Amino acid sequence: KKYTLVDQETCIACSACGASAPDIFDYNDDGLSYSILDDNKGVTPIEEDLVDDLLDAYEGCPTDSIQVADEPFIRVAETV
């Protein structure tokens, strides 16, 4: 299974990820991306049919801000 969250320290609000994976990423009031699945905590497994979108977003982010892992993230992400 895949898990994801966005590092908002490095996200430049380029909006590419929401175009690639609209069911996973949305933007806060500052335009910074976050995972809508679990409020950017990275603890909710990505549904199989969304994994391709996730990997597209991961590869497309110009600042490598999209974190992807095979295990749930344990650090507490900045909340939106």
Ligand code: F3S
């Ligand atoms: Fe930010 Fe990268 Fe998405 S810069 S808006 S996380 S594509």
